[in-house]
Structure formats: structure tokens, C-alpha cells
Amino acid sequence: MVDPHLLFEQLFNGVQYGILLFLLAAGLTLVFGIMDMMNLAHGSLYMLGAYIAATVALATDSFLLGIAVALPATLIVGIFLEVVILRKLYDRGHLDQVLATFGMILFFNELVRLIWGPAGIEVPLPSILNQSVTLFSIPLPLYRILVIGVGLAVAGFLYILVVKTKIGMLIRAGASNREMVGALGIDIKKIFTLVFGLGAALAALAGAMAGPIFAATIGMGENILIQVLVVIVIGGIGSIRGAFVGALLIGVIEIMGRSFLDDLFKLFLPVNAAETAAPAAASMLIYILMALVLFFRPQGLFPARSG
Amino acid sequence: MADIVLKVEKLRKSFGGVLATDDLSLSVETGKIHAVIGPNGAGKTTMIAQLAGALNSDSGRVLFDGEDISGMAPPARSRRGIARTFQITSIFHEFTALENVALAVQAHDGHSFRFWRAAREEARLYEPALAALETVGLADRANITARNLSHGEHRQLEIAMALATKPKLLLLDEPMAGMGAEESQKMVSILNRLKGDHTILLIEHDMDAVFALADQITVLVYGNSIASGMPDEIRANEEVRTAYLGDEGTAN
Amino acid sequence: MLRRRETLVLIVTFALLAIVPYIASITEVPFYLDLGRRMMILAIGALSLNLIMGYGGMISFGHAVFVGIGAYVIGICAEHELVTGFIQWPLALLACAVFAFIFGAISLRTRGVYFIMITLALAQMMYFLGVSLDRYGGDDGLPLAEPSDFSGLIDLGDKNSLYYLIFVLLLLCLWICKRLVNSRFGMVIQGARSNETRMQAIGFPVFRYQLTAFVIAGVMAGLAGILLANHTDFVNPDMMHWTRSGDLIIMVLLGGMGSLAGPIVGALVFILLEEALSGVTEYWQLIFGPFLILVVLFARGGLLGFLEKRGSSEEDDG
Incomplete structure (x- = not known):
């Protein structure tokens, strides 16, 4: 029988992972939705954020300062990329976008290897954050609670930004009908740059916060990017709400699947078979979910585009 | 009673509460050119898309050669003999x-x-x-x-x-759109040559062309047919004149 | 239809490839043989991707998964001491057909960015499956105890025989592609790339043709996988990694999409660039990444497009 404490703990970890996915998915889904742009380099910004934060944190002994530097630094890199390269690709086909952003990934991975070396960087947590809080008589790491808190705060901020402000109105209009926003005489280029920069900053935030949990490594961006793509597909391109629901769903399923699938399999499979099949099945779980969602709702759970 | 190749019954389609076609009914006789006219936004192109299967109707039926084709996808309708052209060139x-x-x-x-x-x-x-x-x-x-x-x-x-x-039925969505006078004239003579051998449902803004070609005219306003009849009847119809034709149709 | 310049490029390319074993033996650098084999195997993979991407407009970012599946079937068969190629190869191709059918049926329900992401995700799923298959080497991969056995016909253990087998199979694939794209089927695929709405309106149920093309391309990529397993004597999940799919896309675009010679030339140039750049610096992707961006921004149409443009006066239809 599964220990309920363990169950709760892993559920908690799943939510926390989902929050990280959300921070990445929120910016990227807007880029996909509004600009109809295939951007693979989003993961590179996440990696960059993680490395910068880690470096500053280690040098200054201040984790907060690390985040404070990583965010604007990555934001600047993101805006630079948008203005110099990506902007020229909006009118091109998806294939050109794929290829160019793929080139960016190669570049950034190699750049990080050149600067920081092939080994990853472990980021130590400041001792204040490195303790547990007991919730329902279960000890939970304070840092992860904070990550969830920050993620929820960002979600709230994005919600207000997108639903309540004029810029958000334009962003939403852009996601459902690009020509219309252009026709309104609004400088769509500025909105694009703004959205891209916002996405870059959120990616950096996710990367900086992921540092102490997973360590900063080369290729960390791509591994998580694929899961972020699954989140976006499930949630529906261009939908923040979809990204939030999708991210939590994928985060929880991913973590819970890895922890409990073999216990589940053992209920109806021989122990040996269960132990072989479970890891394989766990690694496929979210993709199977994606295929199912697509089968019934090809536009995702919360399609932003109408008509 | 002439042969009816296409019978549309109470076709309806709304986009977010706005009715594009509103209980539209009409019949097209074999071998005739049946023109559908109406102001912009009257739902003409929506109707074509519904007839060709590119848009699903909210309700109503489309009978083609006596067969209910309402639920069919475009390729299946094409195979049964419905061909369409697009308002914006699609080649x-x-x-x-x-x-x-x-x-x-x-x-x-x-x-x-x-x-x-x-x-x-x-x-x-x-x-x-x-x-x-x-x-x-x-x-x-x-x-x-x-x-x-x-x-x-x-x-x-x-x-x-x-x-x-x-095809047994041609759906032509503004074949003269964006054409100069000379090109339009050419298109009219092409369509005139097809007349008799082909059944055509014609959407067109060029009234000279419509009255030169059509055997039957239906006037569409807000997705609904407000009048249907021979060209002379339509020309004489008061309601049509006020709603749509104005001076344009009677100028000559 | 092959344009004259394209035919010329192909003849030169295959002539060069044909003499590689000879050059390798007189210069006593067996590495050339290795390089040539790798080029041709990837050329088969790129050809197959071009079929759906270049001609069919289906941008699959997971095409390497079929290379991996083909290779894994060979590896798994060998692991269970089933080494005869007469069973291994059909089995591998069949497996690729089945997976391509399933993946195609799922992803072809979508279009545009969705399609790219889904093919990518499905391929990555298989990559993780490979990683978690401890029985077959997991992350580390699976050494091939012996190459596919075609006793009495050809010895794949002999490096020259393997080379020429790959050479012939590449030619065969090229021929198949040429017939396919000019057939009725090929016209449907290209029509759907050009204007899918129109295809529906004139009566083509497009999905089934696209799915068939997806399966054909998957099987052809599977052949590349079979050859890759025999070439490296080794199978690992990395063959399915999404960057491998990215490599295939790069090859097709580098050479020129939607032409028959393009993917082959692209694969050759890609491998050469990789070798040359990594000879210059360990951090060669620092150069290659921006190079890709520049190609996208300034050299649309790839190498073949470049050649065509220079010779465009010979077939003007305006």
C-alpha cells in the first residue's frame, strides 16, 4: 500500500515542478499564439537564467542577488534576440523559425560550455531557505513552498495583466486575430518585443529558481522545453489559463508517475515485469496524455484562437 | 415541375451569436443559372461554404440530387458533383x-x-x-x-x-471580383457558354453580369432570402429595390 | 522531372561517392570509408524526411525516431540471437511502418506549430523509452554482437561490401523518391502542401494520402536506421534524440528543400562541415549555430536553390 505521507509529498513536488513548467510555458505560449512563431530557444533562456543566477549567487553569497541579476540580464539577451533575429522571421514559414532557433540552441549550449565548462553548477541554498516547514504533520522543504508561492504570484500577475489591462487586451486580441490588431493601427512590433521580453524574464526566473533543485547544467533547457511544449499543446496555444492547468497536470503526472507507477503496476503484474515496465511507462505517460487530449480536442483544452 | 438538383432547407449558421445564414431556403433547377445577390455581409460566402461542406451548418438540410448531404465533408460533396470556386483565388x-x-x-x-x-x-x-x-x-x-x-x-x-x-452543380463565388470591364466581359461570355450544359449557383456583385446571365435570382439580406424569382420580377420588386438594388439595378 | 543542373549535381556526387573506397585504400585512411558510409546513411534519412517535409509540407521534428526504431529492432533482434537479415530487416521496416502509422495518425490531426511540437514530443517519448529500457542497454545503448547476416548473399562485416550496399540502397531510395513525387500520389502530396483547402474542394480526402506519405517516409528512415546499426555496430537512444531530428531538417534545408538532389547534397555538406569545424575548434557549434541562422536569413533555397538561381535563365516560364 502506498504511504499517504509519501503520496502527499510527491503531489507537492509535482505541483512545484508544474509551477516551473508554467513559468516557461506562460511566455512561450504567448509567443506561439500571438506571433505564430515556433521558438525552440526558450529553453536556452532558462538555462542562461540558471547559470547567471548561480554564478552571481556563488560569487556574492547572495541567492537573491543572483536572481536579481539573472532576470534583467536574460531579459536583455531575449530582447536582443527578438530585435536582431526573430523579428525577421515572423513572416517566414515555421521551418525557418525552427532552424534559426535551433541554431540559437547550439550556440548557447556551446557558449555555456565554453564559459562555465562541461560540468554543471550546484547552487547551494542560503541556510534560511534550507529548512522544512511541517504541513499536516509532513515536513516540506521551505524553498519549494516559496517556489510555488512565487509561481502563483506570477500566475496572478499574468492573469491581471492579460485580463484587466489594455496591453493584455491587445495580447489576447493578437492571439485570436493578428491582422485585426495590426489593422487597429497599433504598433504590433512593440507588443511582440514586450511579450518576448516578458517570456525571457519568466524563463530566467524559472531557471534561477530551478538551480538549487536540479543544478544548472548544459542541456537543461532542452529537456524541460519538450515538456513545456507538451504543456502548451495540452493547454492550447496562446492560452495562459491553458498553460497553467496544463503545467500543473504535467508536473504532477510526471513526478507521481515516476514514483508510484511501479507500485501501481505491481497490483496486476508480476513484480519483475512491473519493475521493468514501470520506468518505461512513466517516461511515456505525459506524451500519452498529450496524444489523448489531441485526439479529442486537437486545439488543446483552452483554445485561444477562435474560428 | 422542373428538375431540382439542389434544395436548401432552413440552413442556419451563426458566428458567436451573429447569424450569417438565417433559415435560408432555396432551390436550384437543373441547367439554370441561379444568381444569389445581396449586400456585403449578407452571408453569401458563408452559404457557399456551407453548401460545399467547408463549414458545418448549425441546423437545416442540404439536399443534392435528392440525397441529404448535410453532414458530408468537402471531398465527399465534390465526389457527388458539387464544385466550387473561391472568392479569393485559391489555386x-x-x-x-x-x-x-x-x-x-x-x-x-x-x-x-x-x-x-x-x-x-x-x-x-x-x-x-x-x-x-x-x-x-x-x-x-x-x-x-x-x-x-x-x-x-x-x-x-x-x-x-x-x-x-x-460537376452537376457549380458554385461560383464572385467570379468577377476584382476584374476590369474587359475581363468581366470575357467572364460573362465564358459563363454564357456554360449555360444550358451546366447548373450554376452564382454569387456576384456585378449587376449587369447577373441580369445578363441569370435565369433565377435570389436576394439575400442578413442571411435570409427576401425575394426569389425571374430577373424581371426581382427588378420590379419594391422590397428588393429599397433593401438593396437602389438605383444601381434600374439604371439601365 | 529532374532539372539539368540537379542531374549534374547528382552524377558528380555519386561518382565521388563511388570512388571513396578506392581513395580510402590508396591513401590508407580507412576513416574516409567510415565518413562516406555515414554520409550516405544520413542522406537516406534526409531523403525520406524531404518526402514529407519538402514535397508534402509536413514539418516533422521527430523524424530521427524512425531511424532509431529501425536501428533498435536490429539491435534487439541481435541481442536475442536472431541475426539473419532476411528476418531482421523486414521486421525493422514493419516496426517503422506501424509506429509511423500511429504517430502520423495522431499528429496529422493537427497543423502548423502544433504538428511540429507533436512530432517532436512523440519522438522524444521514444527517446525516453529507449533510455528506460535497461534490458537493452538503457542510456548506454546496446552493442551489436554481429551485423545482420545475409549468408551467401553479402557479408556486412566486410567494410567495403557494406559501403557499396549502402551506396546501392541510397540510389534505390533516390529512384523511389523520384517515381513517387512524379506519380499521381506525389501530385496529391504536393497539392496538399500548396493549398490544402483547394485539394479538399476538388475532391481529395487529403488525410489518408498524407498519412501514407508519412508511413513511406518512416519506413525509408527505418532503412537508414538499419544501416546505421550495422555501420556503427551499436544502437543507443541518442539516435532518436530530437537534436538528431534537427540534424535531418538542417540537411534537407542546407541542400535545398523539395528537390531530389538537395537532401543528398545537404547530408554530405552537413557531415563535411561538422568534420571541418570540429577540426578547427572543440567549440564548433559556436560557429555552426550562427551559421544556421545566417543560412535561414540569407540563403533561402539551400545550395540547390543557389545553383538553380544562377542557372535560372535556362528554364524561364514567365
């Missing part, structure tokens, strides 16, 4: 004019799971295709890449592609 820009039409012929010549023989060497595709180009007066432009044809030629090519599917 294969990378192909030559002849290849465009040959592809339409191919669509109605059995399945295309034929992997080996070069399609461009098949006379049974290219002879009918050339014939269709001749009908619309494009035969001498057959080997030109479609991208390089003029706007008027694009419209002619669209008609040739529709004809190549040997």
Missing part, C-alpha cells in the same frame, strides 16, 4: 495552369494511391484538363506556372478546375 501557385486542372481531373478518376507512373505523362488526366482550359479560353497559357498568370486568368483557371471535376 496551386507552384503548378502550371495545366497541372492545376489535371489535379482536379485526377481527383475524380479513382483513388490516387498510384505511386509509380509519372502523372504528367497520363493522357487521361491531361487531355480532359486541356479541354477544360480551352472552355475557359486558357489553352494557350497551359504551361505557365499559375503564379505568373494575371488576376483575370486566375479566375478563369478556377472555373476550369471546377469544370474538370465534371
